[in-house]
Amino acid sequence: MTFGIVVFPGSNCDHDAYHAAKHVLGQDAEFIWHKDEDLKGADVLILPGGFSYGDYLRTGAIARFSPIMHAVRAFAGRGGPVLGICNGFQILLEAGLIPGAMLRNRSVKFQCEHVHVRVEQLDTPFTAACRSGQVLRLPIAHGEGNYFAPPDVIARLETNRQIVFRYTNAEGQVTDEANPNGSAAAIAGLCNEARNVVGLMPHPERACESALGSADGLRVFESAVESIKSGALVARA
Amino acid sequence: MRARVFVTLKTSVFDPQGKTIADALHSLGYGGVEDVRQGKYFELDLATSEAAQARAMASEVADKLLANPVIESYRIEVD
Numbered sequence: 001m002t003f004g005i006v007v008f009p010g011s012n013c014d015h016d017a018y019h020a021a022k023h024v025l026g027q028d029a030e031f032i033w034h035k036d037e038d039l040k041g042a043d044v045l046i047l048p049g050g051f052s053y054g055d056y057l058r059t060g061a062i063a064r065f066s067p068i069m070h071a072v073r074a075f076a077g078r079g080g081p082v083l084g085i086c087n088g089f090q091i092l093l094e095a096g097l098i099p100g101a102m103l104r105n106r107s108v109k110f111q112c113e114h115v116h117v118r119v120e121q122l123d124t125p126f127t128a129a130c131r132s133g134q135v136l137r138l139p140i141a142h143g144e145g146n147y148f149a150p151p152d153v154i155a156r157l158e159t160n161r162q163i164v165f166r167y168t169n170a171e172g173q174v175t176d177e178a179n180p181n182g183s184a185a186a187i188a189g190l191c192n193e194a195r196n197v198v199g200l201m202p203h204p205e206r207a208c209e210s211a212l213g214s215a216d217g218l219r220v221f222e223s224a225v226e227s228i229k230s231g232a233l234v235a236r237a
Numbered sequence: 238m239r240a241r242v243f244v245t246l247k248t249s250v251f252d253p254q255g256k257t258i259a260d261a262l263h264s265l266g267y268g269g270v271e272d273v274r275q276g277k278y279f280e281l282d283l284a285t286s287e288a289a290q291a292r293a294m295a296s297e298v299a300d301k302l303l304a305n306p307v308i309e310s311y312r313i314e315v316d
Contacts, residue, residue, distance in 0.1 A: 058305055065302075094305065101307035103246075104253045148250060148308055182253070 004042025013049035047088025060090035089199030106182030138202035165189030240295035
């Protein structure tokens with residue numbers, strides 16, 4: 001199977017995602033330039049982290065209008081699995097593929113550290129290989145990860161079980177100290193209503209080998225492989 | 238014509254930068270500054286001499302790109 005990794009001007013985790021898919025997991029991987037219109041036969045799309053368009057205006061606000069986003073939107077509409085990591089998550093929010101928006105971290109600092117997130121939902125293509133309530137140790141690196149949505153939207157996300165990852169302590173408990181950026185409802189990651197589009201602020205692709213301090217992120221990529229192989233997802237680019 | 242677009246966070250949205258600026262002002266002795274909200278300001282030079290058209294154009298680009306309606310609102314001045 002093929003991971004398609006979309007490269008925007010200013011993406012800087014594209015090679016990390018490529019490395020995780022290609023060299024750690026042994027799958028095919030293709031870079032897809034943001035001006036392309038073809039998804040190169042990808043089974044799974046990754047919008048990687050970075051600073052697309054220098055984070056000008058708002059994070060992800062300009063990348064959402066890149067030509068490739070038409071194909072990404074169509075692929076997502078067909079049920080294709082799409083993972084937005086960090087800036088990729090911000091792009092998904094700006095594109096309206098996942099509800100809500102990001103504010104500046106409540107600390108007003110760029111937070112660069114390892115955090116713990118609890119897997120809240122297993123029926124997404126990026127968590128299917130996790131255990132219920134599993135706590136993953138993943139790095140974050142962002143200045144604008146303070147998730148915001150109005151209370152009625154948060155309530156709908158809870159009802160629809162769209163909160164996929166929550167910031168917790170190492171024991172899996174949601175506490176204010178364990179929330180690195182002030183996100184509403186300790187939200188670290190969400191999915192869309194159809195559950196095939198997932199975005200998260202932590203970087204699973206930077207935590208796929210124990211030499212990097214954690215291999216927990218591998219579960220996210222293995223989930224995609226298992227989901228495709230089990231035939232749960234059949235959309236093709 | 239020129240349109241000026243002022244984008245601000247909605248009142249229901251916490252503004253960490255504004256809070257930090259307010260704290261800085263307090264530490265500088267400006268206790269009378271009760272609150273600060275940070276926003277963005279855009280000047281658009283528009284290829285029209287019709288105020289109504291300029292306002293409509295500015296409003297369209299504000300809706301499409303300049304402001305994120307989840308967290309921000311905007312107002313427009315035209316001259």
